[in-house]
Amino acid sequence: MKKIAIQGTLGSYHDIAAHKYFEGEEIELICCANFEDVFAAVKKDSQTIGMLAIENTIAGSLLHNNELLRQSGTQIIGEYKLRISHSFVCLPEEDWNDITEVNSHPIALMQCREFLAQHPKMKVVEGEDTALSAEIIKRENQKGHAAICSKAAAERYGMKVLQEGIETNKHNFTRFLVVADPWQVDEIRRHPHPETNKASMVFTLPHTEGSLSQVLSILSFYSINLTKIQSLPIIGREWEYQFYVDVAFDNILRYKQSIAAITPLTKELKILGEYADGKSNI
Numbered sequence: 001m002k003k004i005a006i007q008g009t010l011g012s013y014h015d016i017a018a019h020k021y022f023e024g025e026e027i028e029l030i031c032c033a034n035f036e037d038v039f040a041a042v043k044k045d046s047q048t049i050g051m052l053a054i055e056n057t058i059a060g061s062l063l064h065n066n067e068l069l070r071q072s073g074t075q076i077i078g079e080y081k082l083r084i085s086h087s088f089v090c091l092p093e094e095d096w097n098d099i100t101e102v103n104s105h106p107i108a109l110m111q112c113r114e115f116l117a118q119h120p121k122m123k124v125v126e127g128e129d130t131a132l133s134a135e136i137i138k139r140e141n142q143k144g145h146a147a148i149c150s151k152a153a154a155e156r157y158g159m160k161v162l163q164e165g166i167e168t169n170k171h172n173f174t175r176f177l178v179v180a181d182p183w184q185v186d187e188i189r190r191h192p193h194p195e196t197n198k199a200s201m202v203f204t205l206p207h208t209e210g211s212l213s214q215v216l217s218i219l220s221f222y223s224i225n226l227t228k229i230q231s232l233p234i235i236g237r238e239w240e241y242q243f244y245v246d247v248a249f250d251n252i253l254r255y256k257q258s259i260a261a262i263t264p265l266t267k268e269l270k271i272l273g274e275y276a277d278g279k280s281n282i
Contacts, residue, residue: 011131011153076273104148
C-alpha cells in the first residue's frame with residue numbers, strides 16, 4: 001500500500017487527483033493542513049509520497065509551492081491534470097432560500113465569482129479547504145451555510161447538491177505534482193514506467209545582458225519545448241531571480257545534451273524531476 005500525503009481532507013481535489021493518478025493501486029491518504037506539512041510527511045517517512053497542486057489554468061501558479069519544492073530536496077516523479085468542477089452544496093434538509101453564507105477555499109471562491117455575483121445576499125467566507133468546508137457544515141449542523149466543493153465531497157459528507165458546474169470557466173484544470181524522496185524513486189515509481197518526456201528545473205542567471213535569451217536559444221536549438229517559465233525574486237539579492245522552467249521533449253538524449261549545454265551559462269541549476277507528461281482528465 002502506498003502512503004500519499006495531500007493538502008486537504010478526504011473528498012478534496014487532492015484526494016481525487018491522488019486516486020486518479022494511482023488508479024488501480026491501494027493507497028492510504030495522509031491529510032495535511034498545509035503544503036509545508038506535505039513535505040514534512042515525506043521527510044519524516046521516506047516511503048511516503050507527496051501530491052501537491054502546482055498551477056491552475058485560471059488562478060495561475062502556486063508560487064510558494066515552487067519554493068517549497070526546491071527547498072525540500074524531493075524529486076518530481078509524475079504529474080496529473082485534473083478537471084476542476086465545483087458544486088454548491090448544503091445540509092440535506094435545506095434549500096436555496098435557507099442559505100445566507102457560503103464557505104470554501106479562496107481559490108475556489110475566485111473561480112466561482114460569476115455564480116457568487118448572482119447571489120449577492122450570501123456572505124462569502126474563506127476556509128482552509130473545499131471539502132473541509134462541507135465536512136464542518138455537516139458535522140456542526142451549520143444551518144444556513146453552504147459550501148463550494150467537489151461533488152465527491154458532497155457525497156462523502158452527505159450534503160445536498162443544489163447546483164453543479166458553478167465555476168465561471170469550464171476549462172478549469174489544476175496540475176498536480178507527485179514528489180518523493182530521491183533515494184526511493186526507483187522503488188515507488190509507477191510500473192510499468194511511462195516514457196520520460198518532461199522535466200522541471202530551477203536555476204539562477206548572472207545579472208548580465210542576454211543571459212536568459214542565451215539559455216532559451218540553446219533549448220530551442222535542441223528542439224526542447226518550453227512549457228512553463230516562472231521567475232521569483234531571490235530574497236536578499238536585489239534584482240536577481242530564480243527561474244522555474246518546465247520543458248517537454250521527444251528525445252531524451254537531446255534533452256540531456258541541452259542540459260549540459262546550458263549548465264555553464266547558469267548558476268545553481270537543479271533538476272527537480274524528470275517524468276512523463278500527465279494527460280488531462282476531461
